[in-house]
Amino acid sequence: MENNKSLSILIITHFRHNYLRRSLDYYSNFKNVNILVADSTDIEFPEKKNYPDVEYYHYPGFKIYEKIILTLEKINTPYATLCGDDDFVIPNNAFKCVQFLEENT
Numbered sequence: 001m002e003n004n005k006s007l008s009i010l011i012i013t014h015f016r017h018n019y020l021r022r023s024l025d026y027y028s029n030f031k032n033v034n035i036l037v038a039d040s041t042d043i044e045f046p047e048k049k050n051y052p053d054v055e056y057y058h059y060p061g062f063k064i065y066e067k068i069i070l071t072l073e074k075i076n077t078p079y080a081t082l083c084g085d086d087d088f089v090i091p092n093n094a095f096k097c098v099q100f101l102e103e104n105t
Contacts, residue, residue: 006098008034008077012068013085015041020085024051030091034077038067 009027013020020037027035028051036055039045040062048056055074059067068082079098083089 008075008080010036038071
């Protein structure tokens with residue numbers, strides 16, 4: 001997939017689709033980031049089709065580090081941040097970090 005975005009947010013979730021829905025609703029307001037979900041819940045997130053811009057990966061029964069590693073391999077942006085389903089990254093602040101890294105590396 002061609003991508004001109006510089007930041008991905010990887011959301012990890014496990015048996016908390018209500019938190020995931022809240023996170024995806026929040027991040028759907030930001031079109032300048034890639035959103036990926038690593039879900040180890042037994043049943044796939046039934047509302048994933050409501051978020052067509054989100055890359056959803058279902059890893060039932062996987063340990064947290066396994067699903068993180070597998071999903072990190074799918075990221076195609078130069079920068080990424082990890083976020084729990086009950087936490088929120090403020091994308092504008094994350095882009096300030098990206099800008100700092102770009103200017104100081």
